[in-house]
Amino acid sequence: MAGVGSACLTIGLFTALYAAGASVYGAVSGRGQWVTSGRRAVYCLAALCVGAFAILEAAFLRSDLSYALVAEASSTDTPTFYKFTAVWATQDGSLLLWATLLSLFASAVLFLTRRSLRDIAPWATAVLACVAGFFLFLMVGWENPFDTLAVVPEEGAGLNPLLRHPAMMIHPPMLYTGYVGFSIPFAFAIGALIARRTGADWIRATRRFALIAWTFLGTGILLGALWSYSELGWGGYWAWDPVENASLMPWLVGTAFLHSIMVQEKRGMLKVWNVSLICATFTLALLGTFLVRSGILDSIHAFGASTIGVQMLIFIACVIALSAGLILARLADLRSSARLDSLLSREAFFLLNNLVLVGLCLVVLWGTFFPLISEALTGTEETVGPPWFNRIVTPLALVLVLLTGIGPVLAWRRVTPKRLLRIVAVPAALAVLAAVVLLAFTDAGDSVPSLLMFAFVAFVLGVVGQEFVRGASARRVMTRESWPRALARLAGRNRRRYGGYLVHAGIAVLFLGVAASSAFIEQRDVRLSPGETMRVGDYEVTYREATARLGGDGGGTGAPISFGAVMDVRRGDQSFTLHPSRNYYSTGDPSKGAISRFFEGEATSEVDVRWGLRRDFWLAVRPDLISLEGPIARADRQFGDSPGRVQAFVIGTLAELYREDPPPAAFRAIVSPLVAWIWIGGAIAVLGALVAAWPSPEARLRRVRSLYAARVGRELTRA
Amino acid sequence: MEYGLALLALAALIALVVTVPLRRGDQEERQDQTRIEELRAAKEAKYREIRDAELDHRMGKVSREDWRAVDRDLRDEAIEILRELDRLEGTPPEPGARTPS
Numbered sequence: 001m002a003g004v005g006s007a008c009l010t011i012g013l014f015t016a017l018y019a020a021g022a023s024v025y026g027a028v029s030g031r032g033q034w035v036t037s038g039r040r041a042v043y044c045l046a047a048l049c050v051g052a053f054a055i056l057e058a059a060f061l062r063s064d065l066s067y068a069l070v071a072e073a074s075s076t077d078t079p080t081f082y083k084f085t086a087v088w089a090t091q092d093g094s095l096l097l098w099a100t101l102l103s104l105f106a107s108a109v110l111f112l113t114r115r116s117l118r119d120i121a122p123w124a125t126a127v128l129a130c131v132a133g134f135f136l137f138l139m140v141g142w143e144n145p146f147d148t149l150a151v152v153p154e155e156g157a158g159l160n161p162l163l164r165h166p167a168m169m170i171h172p173p174m175l176y177t178g179y180v181g182f183s184i185p186f187a188f189a190i191g192a193l194i195a196r197r198t199g200a201d202w203i204r205a206t207r208r209f210a211l212i213a214w215t216f217l218g219t220g221i222l223l224g225a226l227w228s229y230s231e232l233g234w235g236g237y238w239a240w241d242p243v244e245n246a247s248l249m250p251w252l253v254g255t256a257f258l259h260s261i262m263v264q265e266k267r268g269m270l271k272v273w274n275v276s277l278i279c280a281t282f283t284l285a286l287l288g289t290f291l292v293r294s295g296i297l298d299s300i301h302a303f304g305a306s307t308i309g310v311q312m313l314i315f316i317a318c319v320i321a322l323s324a325g326l327i328l329a330r331l332a333d334l335r336s337s338a339r340l341d342s343l344l345s346r347e348a349f350f351l352l353n354n355l356v357l358v359g360l361c362l363v364v365l366w367g368t369f370f371p372l373i374s375e376a377l378t379g380t381e382e383t384v385g386p387p388w389f390n391r392i393v394t395p396l397a398l399v400l401v402l403l404t405g406i407g408p409v410l411a412w413r414r415v416t417p418k419r420l421l422r423i424v425a426v427p428a429a430l431a432v433l434a435a436v437v438l439l440a441f442t443d444a445g446d447s448v449p450s451l452l453m454f455a456f457v458a459f460v461l462g463v464v465g466q467e468f469v470r471g472a473s474a475r476r477v478m479t480r481e482s483w484p485r486a487l488a489r490l491a492g493r494n495r496r497r498y499g500g501y502l503v504h505a506g507i508a509v510l511f512l513g514v515a516a517s518s519a520f521i522e523q524r525d526v527r528l529s530p531g532e533t534m535r536v537g538d539y540e541v542t543y544r545e546a547t548a549r550l551g552g553d554g555g556g557t558g559a560p561i562s563f564g565a566v567m568d569v570r571r572g573d574q575s576f577t578l579h580p581s582r583n584y585y586s587t588g589d590p591s592k593g594a595i596s597r598f599f600e601g602e603a604t605s606e607v608d609v610r611w612g613l614r615r616d617f618w619l620a621v622r623p624d625l626i627s628l629e630g631p632i633a634r635a636d637r638q639f640g641d642s643p644g645r646v647q648a649f650v651i652g653t654l655a656e657l658y659r660e661d662p663p664p665a666a667f668r669a670i671v672s673p674l675v676a677w678i679w680i681g682g683a684i685a686v687l688g689a690l691v692a693a694w695p696s697p698e699a700r701l702r703r704v705r706s707l708y709a710a711r712v713g714r715e716l717t718r719a
Numbered sequence: 720m721e722y723g724l725a726l727l728a729l730a731a732l733i734a735l736v737v738t739v740p741l742r743r744g745d746q747e748e749r750q751d752q753t754r755i756e757e758l759r760a761a762k763e764a765k766y767r768e769i770r771d772a773e774l775d776h777r778m779g780k781v782s783r784e785d786w787r788a789v790d791r792d793l794r795d796e797a798i799e800i801l802r803e804l805d806r807l808e809g810t811p812p813e814p815g816a817r818t819p820s
Binding site: 419 | 721
């Protein structure tokens with residue numbers, strides 16, 4: 001089937017080119033049947049990509065080692081879940097995933113707009129087809145996932161052990177869905193610029209796609225953080241790593257875009273800003289894909305060296321040139337139809353929030369590319385670490401959270417200072433109360449930025465709560481509904497607004513977790529022998545015994561050997577047991593002995609965490625295998641040529657040797673307060689985004705015939 | 720061989736599907752239908768704005784005077800959209816329909 005898969009890609013490339021050409025010809029000539037034909041070509045492209053992806057997945061699932069990609073990233077003993085997800089652990093598979101998701105998104109938006117945006121949609125089709133065509137071009141020309149091997153190996157290399165984590169396997173498709181999703185508003189923005197239709201039509205047609213993209217990208221970032229926290233063995237969830245930053249940047253600018261398009265929809269303002277933001281978001285999404293795959297920056301997340309770095313850079317440069325050229329050429333069409341009425345208005349604060357978000361993105365961009373910049377200027381590669389990022393990002397994040405609270409209370413056009421003060425009085429009092437209580441009863445005062453963040457979070461939650469209560473109260477005055485019903489119907493009929501409020505609450509809660517866990521973390525690195533005890537914070541941790549497990553680690557990653565520890569943990573009256581371990585994966589390196597190969601391959605930490613709403617207790621172990629070096633070397637000499645069954649017995653004996661007389665092992669124990677609220681806040685934000693993206697009941701309104709003014713009133717009442 | 724055959728079969732299939740609109744030359748979409756869809760979307764957006772403004776007023780964010788001014792403008796814009804919708808859909812304006820000021 002590899003030939004069929006390759007054919008899908010080749011035909012897909014030509015189909016994409018045809019879709020672009022037919023759509024442009026239809027738009028220029030005014031012959032709608034060519035536009036329809038171009039749109040159909042995009043549907044066909046989606047079918048081809050899905051077909052190719054299914055063929056590749058099937059090859060992975062049945063461990064068809066005649067595929068070079070399967071041999072490189074999977075093996076017969078890789079667990080089925082990881083066989084399924086190993087496709088996107090490879091560069092070629094990632095490219096195919098990108099093209100598949102893009103063709104599906106493009107088909108969906110073109111189907112939904114098939115009877116509207118007649119001027120814009122053909123150009124958007126051409127842009128989407130060109131982007132998909134570019135990724136197909138990369139696969140056909142350089143990274144064909146259907147390449148086969150002349151000699152089929154007996155066994156594959158297996159999936160990179162670091163990637164054998166559920167969060168890490170869901171994380172890439174989430175990120176890619178986010179990246180790809182932003183190509184939809186980008187394509188329609190370009191279409192609007194070319195067609196000189198710079199009103200809010202393109203925004204209305206694609207806003208939901210942008211929101212979905214934002215949600216997926218955010219979820220992907222959170223899952224990446226969760227993976228880092230529970231797999232990498234260093235205890236943190238964010239390290240300002242280049243690849244982490246690469247996913248954060250389009251999310252930040254995408255957040256700014258989602259806010260500023262509301263200003264264009266409501267007031268006809270910020271048109272230049274909006275098209276610039278979406279072009280920047282898409283460019284950053286491409287940059288994110290490039291950074292993960294190019295290997296130009298050192299990152300724990302950058303897997304494999306790339307053969308397509310130059311092509312990606314040329315494409316990114318083309319996107320920037322096209323976007324900037326078009327925006328400049330259409331400046332006259334992008335002139336706003338309204339002016340800012342007052343600095344105390346929602347649109348003014350949205351603009352401020354945009355500046356902060358874009359500022360954050362620029363900081364992250366500078367820090368990420370600083371090694372390349374410094375090398376270009378001075379010849380020496382210098383990096384900026386987390387302290388640099390934290391120093392600059394913290395004040396901006398504080399301002400952002402504060403704006404997250406102020407934005408929702410402001411009305412469009414203008415609010416008088418007196419009215420504003422009245423509206424924010426209760427949330428502000430709540431913030432002050434929170435700060436005072438924390439100062440009086442906790443150590444929060446030790447970190448001023450954290451204390452401020454806690455107060456601002458209280459303010460945001462107060463604002464959101466107040467908005468729900470006031471809205472439901474206003475509704476009850478009219479409808480006399482019960483509180484729960486009024487709340488539910490209020491949110492249900494204003495999904496965009498109240499979904500947005502939920503997102504704000506979620507982000508505030510997330511920042512609460514970040515502020516507490518980064519400022520008040522307690523960590524200890526200690527070497528312990530069985531029976532010894534250490535203290536970290538209020539916890540007393542005793543190394544009870546060593547463990548050694550063969551052929552089946554706790555996480556189901558397929559590791560052949562796993563060494564660990566049984567740890568008894570006490571905090572006051574509370575006690576529990578943790579089982580941190582370290583998995584060892586065999587290497588195919590022929591320079592190693594037959595037995596050594598099982599101990600000297602990749603190793604990954606299997607952290608054990610006691611999750612809690614108030615604090616997590618996190619524990620990792622790094623066993624010292626030095627005592628086994630001598631016996632392993634002897635086993636290599638004596639049993640190197642023995643049958644596999646004998647070698648398995650020998651490895652079992654060595655594992656037992658470690659378990660019975662383990663040398664001191666290195667432990668890292670961390671008490672991380674409120675870290676669970678990062679994940680909870682993220683989940684609340686995702687829920688809010690889903691509410692906001694869900695179609696409103698107004699879309700199902702029927703038309704009513706009457707006098708126009710009365711009709712408007714009546715239709716509004718129905719909603 | 721497998722690649723070549725698949726290439727030919729897929730190319731033929733795709734060509735067949737994408738050329739259907741070209742072979743049905745008379746199936747070109749009507750310009751008016753496109754505009755009608757856009758106006759319907761614009762109408763829903765305008766209604767949402769009116770509702771938002773009213774909610775803001777009820778929640779005490781906007782004074783009654785400001786809200787009335789905004790509401791009047793938004794309703795006039797909505798009426799304009801409805802007028803154009805009716806014109807494109809071939810429905811004569813209702814007798815006595817108010818002209819926006």
